[in-house]
Amino acid sequence: MHYEKITTEILEKLKAIVGPKNVVTDADAMQPYSHDEVTDPAYHHMPEAVVFAETAQQVSAIIKLANACHFPVVPRGAGTGLACGAVPEYGGLVLSLEKMNKILEINENGLYAVVEPGVRTSDLQEAAEKKGLFYAGDPCSGDSCFIGGNIATNAGGNRAVKYGTTRHQVYSVEVVNPTGRIVNLGARLQKQSTGYSLDQLVIGSEGTLGIITKATLKLLPKPKYALDLLAIFDDRRQAMGVVTKIIKAGITPTCVEFMDNITIKSVEKYLNENLQGSDNGNYVIVEVEGTSEDDLDDKAVVLDEVCTENGASSVLVADHNKIWQARKAFAEAVRAESLIVCKEDVVVPVDQEAALLDEILRLAQKYNLVTRIASHAGDGNIHLNILKNEDATYEDWDQRVKANQQELYKFIYAHGGRLSGEHGIGYKRKHLMEEFTDPGELEMMKAIKKALDPNDILNPGKIFDVE
């Protein structure tokens, strides 16, 4: 992969496009743009320049310049990624969308919002709520991550069981495509069969096929009634197995979350609070919505029965804020334990999840790995955090992590799973992507990338290298 350097001449052109204040080349100022939430410095890369765009027209002009002068452009939202999708592996420009942060419209009658990519997820959630509406997207990092990044990675989160992932919240996106053209993909429609679904193609493409400059998102009437249940299981297999049973009982939960015992203890320590069942229990948190209090009561009874029949030692109505504080503290609690962590984001069919958990724990023992596990169990998506053993060298630990990955992903692909449930591939997992993806599928992805981005300008080296 050969690119031209960003010269003084190019910098002047960039300043002419976005204004001098929006072009940064100072090393200290650029440092935060050399990484995302992956703390391991092995994955950090300095950009040659950071540019802040304020309009789609500016983004378009930058991409046209990049094509003309052949330097790479790496779009960046809040930098909360976990796969190095916004890290400039091949240098070039980091294009930050953080100044495009306006909620342009909340339409109560049409039930939609129009936002710029730099809008914080929680800001949109709150703005919708103020009008009695509801934005269903809810990644765990909602307090910091941006809508643009959510769309680029097809972020999942806590309500995907009922509402789907970010791709299901999007009516349409305005993107600057890899040749610098501003295009609108998708439409504010319940359905259509009018040509290729380019919106769905661009969503989740991690900034390799287009830079999102605006999005029209679905809003819903705010659910009237909701309830969180905490079921505590001694046996983790039984805990995992409850998901299918709940769905087969005719209940569509908003979410079903799982935390294993050692992770609960880690969170307990981090929050400095006693958590129920932390002696030897595994958590299953079930959130369910209802159309009335009676409806909710009926569902709670069914959930209690299903969980108890499946071996829960207790099923409690949980305090919403408290239980979610514990669940959302997972990432921070892990970080407090170690800055060197390998975060696997594996996903399998829900009915294969208990088997996957067994395999994860078998491999952890085999390779002497320190694990912390939380999962969006309702989606078959397990967050396996592997902490560096305190007494191990980086090289030794890294070798064991890699050996574990080989066995783990063989198991996962044999069971119909995939590399990433919601974090994306970025450049951190692209070697695994090349290794485990069906060659025919990968060939089609690369053909599309080459066709739409002939100069390989837009976020090159992410997901895969086009060669």
Added chain:
Amino acid sequence: MHYEKITTEILEKLKAIVGPKNVVTDADAMQPYSHDEVTDPAYHHMPEAVVFAETAQQVSAIIKLANACHFPVVPRGAGTGLACGAVPEYGGLVLSLEKMNKILEINENGLYAVVEPGVRTSDLQEAAEKKGLFYAGDPCSGDSCFIGGNIATNAGGNRAVKYGTTRHQVYSVEVVNPTGRIVNLGARLQKQSTGYSLDQLVIGSEGTLGIITKATLKLLPKPKYALDLLAIFDDRRQAMGVVTKIIKAGITPTCVEFMDNITIKSVEKYLNENLQGSDNGNYVIVEVEGTSEDDLDDKAVVLDEVCTENGASSVLVADHNKIWQARKAFAEAVRAESLIVCKEDVVVPVDQEAALLDEILRLAQKYNLVTRIASHAGDGNIHLNILKNEDATYEDWDQRVKANQQELYKFIYAHGGRLSGEHGIGYKRKHLMEEFTDPGELEMMKAIKKALDPNDILNPGKIFDVE
């Protein structure tokens, strides 16, 4: 567009692939494969040969042969399309999937089905029901159309308000891609962020990017309680306006259907039955599901209130079979009136639907058009059928239909709508596709088609010409 003819030598090779009985060149036998449900003979084209495939490997061998010898291949399901998507505009081969008609698996624990493309939709619905499960896809032509065709056109139907269109029922597809490679796209997962969403790209691509040879589809537990309400409105604007009000009242109906008065009278005549409110009413049919009888009762009360407040002259609990017989008789009733019909399948945002209906009727008056209108009102998708005036020549009528289209689609695109809600573009609407689609978006679609199908073998001339 220049292709080679299918020679005797090629026919021999085809016979070697699928067996002699599966290669048809007799004109009479090929005639049914020269058209879909578009009755106007101006849109019929004879293939040079019809081939029946029985395995994905056969399909793959045929596509490789087509690339080597440069003849076009037009995949075909049940032929129930309404946009000439399966009609061999440029001659060549019609590849029928009708013999690949097996339901390979209904998995009760994993809640999914694996089917071949030639499975009739209603057969899958029934097979699921026998196991207490539910396949949510439900096009009006469910008794005849195939799953493969549903996927290729992203068929909508009667339950899309709650369950989405066909693309939302699909976990994964096995396709033979345009170069003849068998690839699996998507996975049986609730979510993933592992590269481009090629499954979503191929779904709805009308056989231009891949031939579906197998699909893994979502099943759900069978809804326990359901209810159909018929609301009769004197005012069609008020009838249409009720959709948003229902959703804002917090109810997600399974469907909301609309039929205007003149269409009700047409169906009444066709069925030779008296239909309620046919004197001067417009129908809104609302189906809603509930978790219990009480839940259903609560929803019925809210729906009654919302409809009455919005001007319904009566709201009745409808007999499910009877009301759906009337709704589904729409297409047949129109056909009984005239074989020469222009079927528009327009879609706009739900909150723009009443305005669109006004515009449709204004234009009908302006161009002296005979209209029959039913709509998936809950999706903003209006089926406007324009019958040839009995006293007009074809040319005169056709001219007025075309003039109407120009004005109608300008209005629709200005209001955020699209050409087709669920029928697709085929070759019947491709001139409108070229005219009304954003040039940047169209350029991207063509670039993808060229990249994946460099010889333009797979269903050429559908949706657009690549030039």
